[in-house]
Amino acid sequence: MKTSQFKRNKISLAVIASVYLTSPSIIAQQAQSEQQTVDESFLERITVTAQKRVQNQQEVPIAMTAFSGEEMAEAVIKDLFDLQKSVPGLGAFQAQNATQSSFSIRGVGTSSQNYGLESSVGLYVDGVYRARQNSMINNLIDVEGIEVLRGPQGTLFGKNTPSGAVLVRTVKPSHDGDDGFVELTAGNFGLLNVAGAMSLSAIDDILAFRVTGFTSQRDGIVDDVNFGEDILNDRDRWGARLQMLFTPSDSFELRIIADQGEIDEICCAAPTQVSNFQAREILGKFGSDAFLSQPPFNATVFRDDQFYDRQVAVSFLPKSQMTDKGLSAEINWDLNDQYTLTAISAYRSFEAYDNIDSDFTDADLFGTINDAEQDSFSQELRLTYSGESLDYILGFYYFTQDIDLNYSLYTDDLFNTFFMANFQGALDPLLNGIDQLSAATGGLIAPTAQAAPGGVGFDHVATQEHESYALFTQFDFSLTDKLTLTAGVRYTDESKDLSTVFSENFSDGSSFVPFFNSIGDPSDPATIVPGTLIYGAGVAGAILQGIGAGQIDITSPQGQAALQAFVPFQTPGWGFQALGPTTSTREDIIETLDDDQFTGTVKLSYQFDKYSMAYVSYGTGYKSGGTNTDRIAPGVDPIFEAEASESIEIGLKKDFANQDLRINAAAHYTTVDDFQANTFTGNGFNLQNAGDYEISGFELEATWYPTESIEVNFAYALVNSEYKSFERGNCWNAFTWHTGIVDPGQESTDPANPNPFCNRTGDRPGGEPEDFAILSIKKEFNLADGIYSYIQADYSHTGDMVLDASNDPYAEQDAYNLLNARIFVKFEELDLDVILWGRNILDEEYINRTNFNVPIQDGKLNAYVSDPATYGITLKKRF
Template identity: 35%
Template sequence: MKLFSKAVAMGTTAILSGLFAGSAMAQVDVITVTSQKREQTLQDTPVSVAVVTGEQLEQSQIRDAADLQTLVPALRVSEFATSTNTEFNLRGIGTSSFNPGLEPSVGVFIDGVYRPRSGSAINDLMSVERIEVIRGPQSTIFGRNTPAGVVSVITMAPDFDFNYAGEVTVGNYGMRQTRGTVTGPLSDNMAFRLDGNIHQNDGYIDVVDGREANNRDRMSFRGQLLFNPSDNTEVRIIADWGQLDENCCAAPFAFYDPIDLGALVGLGGTAVPADVNGGDTIAIDGDLNTDLTTQGISAQIEHDFDGFTFTSITAYRQYDEDQIFDADFSDLDLISLRSIQNQYDSFTQEFRVTSTGDNAVDWMFGGFYYNNELSYDNSTPYGADARTFFDAASAGSVADLVASFGLPAGTGGVSLLEIFLDMNQAAGVGGFVPLASGNGALPTTPAEGFISTQHGLISESYQYDTTAWSAFGTVDWHLTDQFTVTIGGRYSDEDKEMVTAINQPDPMSAFSFADLAQDLRLVTPGTCDPGLFGVIGGDACAYLVPSILFGQAQAEAIGGDPTLLNTLLALGISPTSPLTAAQAANPALNPLLGFTAFQNFPPVNAGNFPTSRNDSNFSGNIILSYDVSDTFNVYASYATGYKPGGFNVSTNAAFTGVFEFEEETAENIEFGAKGSFDDGRFVYAAAYFRQEVTDFQTNNFVGNGFALENAGSIEVSGIEFEGQWAPTDNLLITGGFTYLFESKYGEYLYAPCPDSFDATDPDFALCVPGAERTNGAGVTALFNDLSGRDRGNSEFLGALTATYTHQLGEGMEMSWRGEMNHVSEFGHTTSQDPRPFANQDAFQLYNASVTLGADDGAWAVQLWGRNIFDENYTKGGFPSVGYLGTSYNAYPGDPQTYGITLRVRG
């Protein structure tokens, strides 16, 4: 790291010394975009859009969509758990990728073709002409699932002049990448292009057994044909194939709960030192493997008629993913290897007719059809060490409880739960599994029922089909040469059908520990709790059993039936109370409450059951744009966005009771200005926005998985600025920022509670046991109310780059480039966990490169580095999976990387 940092410092000195060496002035290049489905210059487009060109991708060593955020401040892209769980976030609004039933709020389009899941767009970029990042709702133009914005990738089309380009890169962590493209004519009216990419590097997370995680192993190929059957017709056919086979993404421990740490070490597990800034070492006994194959074909036909152009885009895509990963991130077998198969086939058809753009009224109308068939299977069993670990972790807290029941020393909490179940069976109340109680004595060696390899967490299968169509259009009315009114709208109709097969034979998750906290108290002889059991005389009250074991009706029956009471006495229950009066008054002291972390998978043994829904929506926009001068224009807009509802493809729905979620809608008000001055050497764009999303589809981590639901609303407002300045012929400076005035929940009444918090903090008063509430789905649990609270997004995101190019003579040139990306503090969790390691402080990342090459681009050698000062930071985190305490894992950001790239063109 030191050597590279020194080299960068020397390069920076060279930049400063030659900063104003050139006296000639240069204009910033004019960029053409198609964000409004017609060609316009970036400065004339009345929306907030950032453009990254193919040249900038090369200069910045941006290899996939996740790297884009270093140049586009409003965009955040993160990979969590696996390479394909990629989340796109614009202006603080995005959608978790952990539920396949949930489609993204930021739509991703490649060459005009919609990608239904973000994971299908994460392979390395090849032969890109430009990437347009369009912020705010874009439902009118792009249609599907764009309430937060669009990332549109436009690749290079075939060329009728033969040319080629290739590059080879080697770097640290064993990086090696080869990319190439070749294009040329096949005939007078047909051309081709072939692109290929192979990228591998070792992992930057060390596994204690000698393996590595967070590696790269991916390849992709694309072939294109461009056919011009007539002067007015163009046909472009694109076929692509990509494969990814990677061990990603590791989440080392940021914090160990002492209970978890003691049990982990006591059972022979490896406790890698916790690192709140993102560790680089992990102990796991399984893999973090994702094997993904994507492929597709599309055909785009354009025909120019007199006064308008007809466009047709037809596409078919396949996505086939297998995940096998160690969900507990430890080398104990707590949660055995999770196995997921995720497959989908999608077909899209879009038709458009667009006016030529030289009339008093310009227009664009079209229709869109979409069909997607998704198949999802998930198996997540308990591991062989789970039962022993949970017993070890709970041994201290339940020791008195075990002793009071006359059980052998060392009986674990899991066994105690099973004894409760045996008592349930012996009392003739019925239960989940038929456990024998022998001759009526209290069993001390119960049969396995809870937390066993025979009773896994999840076995689920979903078949999820979506069919949608929409009609859309926009009209641009040029009232004067300077003033234009744009009105657009889209009507969408969508049908979804799902067939589900679930098998979750885990009886422990059906225990209500909230009730147990209230009722598990053995009272003094001669007294009783009439509210629970009715008035019973004598010493029989000393042997009351918690109503949770039987249910309210059965408890009352027991209270009035001496025969049943005698049955309980025969079980050998001791009248000695393990819970003091203080414990009875404070349910949080119940020693078994730690087991609630493993109750996200209630017992389900269901055959196939179908369900369906229909959504329809009208979204629209209105834009007022005014050209103040040839170099300055302003606009104001109001736009609405929409994302349909659907079904929760996860049995974690039990946490909130939400097995079906509603549509998400967005409203955005925006005022913008774009201009240039100093003879075009400085161009800029600025915007103010205020966006409200109603019924925001949020996916929250709860223990062993995610619970999907609609938050009431979120409100986001802020300003954006982007600019480019060419002070000399040799120097180009670009930069921008997004500043959020607010990013809060307008309403979120039933949000998840964090694992750990200060019980005296009024912000978490509703998370203290005893404050249980019942949500709209009828689920009673501890929910927090986050209405009016900040969402924990970064308040300020900024980027700054400088590129200096110097002509060396003899047909050679040299360039230096530096980049800075600033991210202000943010939180990891929806539950707003207040602990420091669950929140990331502000940080800056610095990138740099030095390039020597021919001034005609025939060859170049580039020395580059990213995160050159090796900043440690985290991208996100979660409460540890498979643990009783409050341990926490975090995903580390990419470390310092550097390498050398050789490029050739001809």
């Protein structure tokens, strides 16, 4: 066996970084240190930039996981959804469509369903902040390394980082001419990925270029009964990146990057998890599935036990399109041996469009369109000083963005019939009576109109002008040879001008009159008939009976006044106002938010020896408030406040060189004030400040080489999170509908009149498992001279979780386990890698972290599917 081959390939958890954040002289020093190991151990030196300068990971007082680009390529990790299965405490998932993704760290995350929200996880590519989480879901190609930092990063990465940060570095241009590659991946479900990159030296050691590109295609993993097999949740993506590196001297570097990525996919499928055809515990109670299965709908309905058949039925295929592009310029200038000036300027543009069948059936009921654009500019300036006992960074950061959202919930042909079916004939006597009276009067009294006609759009246009700047500093001061004090502070100023204009329009562009007020406020001038629809129907019904009994003379002034009770039912769209918050009128939102915040960190780290370091830290994070861009429930404030976090962490990083064992561990306690919670109720999203949110936990990462050719990695994260106070959260829906059991958190004291809010204090957040563990075993061997190989298996455990913030007993996911495996073969003479890989090879069935109450269909839950067993082959040729 060739030991050199083993050492060259032992890069699990290692990031060999030619770091863009540093000067050329420091990069040269780093290149030498990267070759060093811990004495004669197989443990590699891991170079990271978590504090915006090159450091050994074992000497950085931050809980973090780092991967090299080479390691990610060998593991066929193509995006952050793949990455989460290897990082303790990281959550990443798609939901409603391919253009909306959500990320969390240590149980603190942000839904991307609402464009008024900013991310709790700071996402950075080549030092540039990505304001839209969705821009991060495209393929990770030609990546040098990724670092996942856990805990608030409110000093150096102070733009929206209450829970952590993900740092992605791409490969720089070079003059060597031997860092190009072509990669081909093929697999089941028609998977075909093609990627490549190459550098070009235009002026030796002065000017170099690099071009990177990829395309990714895959069939869907979900069938539709109307449109065919393997049609939904497909892949159709491409991206390109062009770079220039200009180094006229050893002390100056300019790097310019232009990139663009596009997605055009059919996503995302949400099969029925809990049907409401008939209540599980209430005999004779039937829901929307029962009447949708009958004429005129003739919809396809599914049983609960069909969820993992991966089959849906929709009226039209969902469309998800996204374009993300940008241009950045970075300057690193060594002013002298101690000072380096860094400047990063960036412009980014993001566009997303999705159109989904939001009734999730193949009956023509209603759909939803999101059409969003975002443009941003950022400027960062940093001065870095490096001395014998003191290192520090001084910085300035500026960020501005404009967001424009056009949203429409629109009704289709059968919506009126669907609306009326929910009353099970209760309104028929009133409506038939008015029509009979109209016929008897020769049309002098108008007939009834459709309550909820098709072709109506419930629209809003939301715009946001956002400007932010920050001043920050952080220093490391060696109190002794072993004890280091790290401290930093950041001042952030945020300003937002927010506007949301609502409208409700018929297909001809006219607006309907909101006769019925869903909250029953008689003082509302829009309420011609006071109160709810049921109240209005009762008044109109009593007048109709009076006319039939001869007690009301419709020709008299009093009779003419009484006939006004019929006017709402004679006006098209009379049912919409009472249907719920998504179809009711509301006031426009015009707001200006100004906020400022100090965040920072204090850390003490003690280097016992070159193998051991312990630290204790305190840090804070912050992200600004905004407006809810959805049609929320009455009583929910459309303005939400800023979210702020505090965290205490104790960590240990220890190398047992003689045993070839490395252990990194951290325990943390985090509180989040005014946590921004966003939950779907079945009739709109409620985005509001939940109150106090508490998280405690523990993380362990270990690497061990029991022999020269065997590597074992183990990682574990415990995340114990709950709402310490959340008084006006969402209530159970499906469980209450099926059982009649009222949510114990119901805040109404009148059981006959429950309100829409429940106390969720003490409950768990949705989509966050309590524990996660992964065990990886790798065995290396040589097949022949010049042919190096290894076999690796990864086994992960994800603990049970609740799937939505209401903690509905039906919205639960049991713990599940996944097995991934791969065989890697490197032909050294050809510089060719061949990888045979499989993911979820045991075909474990589980829900992809979230489910939801189906819109306007009480008692029914749908959920998003996870990937089944996938497998394939990857060929990578370097040149």
